[in-house]
Amino acid sequence: MADVLFDRSVYVGVMVLLAIGLYGMLAKRNLAKKLVGMVIFQTAIYLFFIQGAAQMGATVPVIEQDLGVDADTYVNPLPHLLILTALVVGVGVLGVALSFLLRIYRRHGTFDEDRIAADLAAEEIEGHTVDDHDADDHDDAEEARS
Amino acid sequence: MIWPLELVIFAIMIPTALLALWLRDLLGSVAVLAAYSLFVALLFAGMAAPDVALVEVVIGAGVTGLLLVGAILLTARGDDASEGGTSRWVPGVLVAGFLALMLFGSVDLPDYADPEAPGHQRISPDYIEGSLDDTETPNVVTSVLADYRSFDTLGETLVIITAGLACLVILLREAR
Amino acid sequence: MAHGGAPERELPAERGLLVGAFPSEVVRVIASLLAPFVMLFGLYVTAHGHYGPGGGFGGGVLIAVGPVMLKVAYPGAAVARRLPGGLVLAVALLGFGAFVLIGLAPMLFGGAFLDYAAVPIGELAASRLRYLGILAVELVIGIAVAGTILAIFDAVTEGGS
Numbered sequence: 001m002a003d004v005l006f007d008r009s010v011y012v013g014v015m016v017l018l019a020i021g022l023y024g025m026l027a028k029r030n031l032a033k034k035l036v037g038m039v040i041f042q043t044a045i046y047l048f049f050i051q052g053a054a055q056m057g058a059t060v061p062v063i064e065q066d067l068g069v070d071a072d073t074y075v076n077p078l079p080h081l082l083i084l085t086a087l088v089v090g091v092g093v094l095g096v097a098l099s100f101l102l103r104i105y106r107r108h109g110t111f112d113e114d115r116i117a118a119d120l121a122a123e124e125i126e127g128h129t130v131d132d133h134d135a136d137d138h139d140d141a142e143e144a145r146s
Numbered sequence: 147m148i149w150p151l152e153l154v155i156f157a158i159m160i161p162t163a164l165l166a167l168w169l170r171d172l173l174g175s176v177a178v179l180a181a182y183s184l185f186v187a188l189l190f191a192g193m194a195a196p197d198v199a200l201v202e203v204v205i206g207a208g209v210t211g212l213l214l215v216g217a218i219l220l221t222a223r224g225d226d227a228s229e230g231g232t233s234r235w236v237p238g239v240l241v242a243g244f245l246a247l248m249l250f251g252s253v254d255l256p257d258y259a260d261p262e263a264p265g266h267q268r269i270s271p272d273y274i275e276g277s278l279d280d281t282e283t284p285n286v287v288t289s290v291l292a293d294y295r296s297f298d299t300l301g302e303t304l305v306i307i308t309a310g311l312a313c314l315v316i317l318l319r320e321a322r
Numbered sequence: 323m324a325h326g327g328a329p330e331r332e333l334p335a336e337r338g339l340l341v342g343a344f345p346s347e348v349v350r351v352i353a354s355l356l357a358p359f360v361m362l363f364g365l366y367v368t369a370h371g372h373y374g375p376g377g378g379f380g381g382g383v384l385i386a387v388g389p390v391m392l393k394v395a396y397p398g399a400a401v402a403r404r405l406p407g408g409l410v411l412a413v414a415l416l417g418f419g420a421f422v423l424i425g426l427a428p429m430l431f432g433g434a435f436l437d438y439a440a441v442p443i444g445e446l447a448a449s450r451l452r453y454l455g456i457l458a459v460e461l462v463i464g465i466a467v468a469g470t471i472l473a474i475f476d477a478v479t480e481g482g483s
Contacts, residue, residue: 007257007258008252008257008258009153009156009258010152010156010258011249011252011255011258012249012252013156013159013160015245015248015249015252016160016245017159017160017163018244018245018248019241019242019244019245019248020160020163020164020167021163022241022244023167023237023238023241024167026237026240026241027234027237027238027241028167030172032172032175032214032217032218032221033167033172033175035214036166036167036175036176036179036214037167039179039183039206039210040163040166040167040179040182043182043183043186043202043206046186046190046198046202047186047189047190050189050190050193050195050198051193051258051259052263052265053193053194053195053265054193054194054258054259055259055260055261055263055266056259056260056261057261058194058261059194060194060195060196061194061274061285061286061287062284062285062286062373062374062375063274063277063278063284063285063286064284069274069275069277069278070275071266071270071271071274071275072261074274074286075193075194075195076265076266076270077270077273077274077286077287077290078265078269078270078273078290079265080195080197080198080287081197081287081290081291081295083195083198084197084198084201084287084291084377084379084380085291085298085299085302085379087198087201087202087205087206087379088201088205088302088306088379088382088383088467089302089305089306089309090205090210091205091209091210091213091306091309091383091471091474092305092306092308092309092310092470092474093309094210094213094214095213095309095310095313095474095475095477095478096309096312096313096316098213098214098217098313098478099312099313099316099317099477099478100316101217101221102217102220102221102317102478103316103317105220105221105222110222111221111222196374196375197375197376197377197380199375200367200375200376200380201379201380201383204380204383204384204387205383208383208387209383209386209387209390209471209475212390212394212475213474213475213478216394216475216478216479217478217479220479279449280448280449280452281449281452281453281456282372282449282450282452282453283372283452283453283456284372284373285371285372285373285374285375285377287375287377288371288372288376288377288456288460289372289452289456291377292371292377292378292455292456292459292460292463293438293452293455293456296425296436296459297425297435297436299459299463300421300422300425300436303417303418303421303463303466303467304418306466306467306470307411307414307415307418307466307469307470309470309474310411310414310469310470310471310473310474310477311411311473313407313473313474313477313478314407314408314411314473314476314477316477317477317478318407318408318477
């Protein structure tokens with residue numbers, strides 16, 4: 001009975017972490033908090049892959065002369081390298097997300113979703129277009145005049 | 147692969163993740179997130195993946211935290227977003243459904259650390275047994291990364307360079 | 323909120339990495355002492371991927387962390403001006419180009435793309451050639467990753483102000 005509990009507990013832990021990350025991305029109204037939720041979601045996926053590579057009675061996939069080259073002695077190396085590259089790509093994703101966040105902050109002065117939505121609605125009423133490209137051109141014209 | 151150790155780390159990690167989302171101070175939230183990444187790296191090391199653990203320590207606990215701290219210091223530190231209304235229980239119900247679906251889906255997965263799992267049977271034994279003869283490289287992860295599956299790595303390198311380019315284009319376009 | 327939108331706000335001058343006494347004396351001294359050793363360790367990790375944990379991805383990030391530490395500890399100092407995002411990203415692109423060239427080299431000798439063993443160098447055995455090919459690819463990945471991380475950090479912290 002205890003064995004069954006242990007065998008499945010890693011899955012339960014990973015799924016709970018996935019749910020926490022998803023809740024952060026859905027429910028938090030602060031955009032930076034959404035990013036924190038995204039990072040938690042990402043790490044849960046990495047964990048899911050790495051636990052799939054583990055094998056009972058196997059060791060790190062660096063071949064040791066004394067242990068021989070029997071495949072049962074070493075854990076599965078394939079998920080490791082998939083996650084190795086995914087980790088670095090994760091930093092790229094975070095960087096692009098932060099760049100968007102900084103631009104949103106520069107334009108609206110807040111990370112709060114509701115206030116950004118209100119801001120955008122106010123712009124529409126004033127006759128400004130919400131379209132990013134047009135708004136930029138408008139800015140440029142203003143800068144040139146001043 | 148020491149069962150109680152992994153359970154203990156999971157028991158620490160889940161409250162840490164919740165704390166990172168719950169804290170109102172964004173800098174504190176990022177600090178807790180870095181600690182969470184450190185526990186993830188410990189778990190990777192415990193699951194016999196030292197390569198991934200090393201990179202997770204450097205990236206998860208280091209670079210991710212630095213990027214978030216840099217962005218937060220440039221903008222607003224406090225999370226003054228309003229809570230409540232429908233935004234609390236609608237995502238809660240959705241996420242509970244998601245969790246139930248995921249747990250239901252995990253029932254048919256092989257047991258944790260089962261040596262007979264299908265994922266271990268096809269191609270990875272060839273990689274492990276051929277690595278020394280083909281490439282003289284004891285670290286199988288490196289030989290698969292840079293030789294057997296180097297085309298995949300080429301694509302991933304292009305992906306991260308594109309991400310860096312996107313950052314510069316997004317931010318520097320208007321900062322002329 | 324009173325701000326009506328279209329013209330983008332100037333960020334307050336005291337914002338950014340220079341908040342109050344944020345980079346304290348302790349942080350400055352430790353960062354300047356540690357940065358060269360972190361970069362050296364990154365080089366070691368990059369080149370040591372054959373025998374232990376490491377390789378281009380981990381080592382490249384470590385190499386990038388050295389300048390990033392200095393940029394955090396000394397905002398606006400010479401480090402930031404000498405390593406602008408565009409230049410660093412160009413270096414990363416050069417690394418990627420070298421990766422493609424390494425992949426194309428075996429095709430000159432009738433091999434497949436990225437099949438390092440097809441390049442005849444002296445009397446080396448095929449496994450030795452693959453060993454050297456892995457080393458070259460890891461170094462090139464290290465350059466590309468280090469450049470990209472530096473460019474992203476540069477964009478997020480400097481370009482945002």
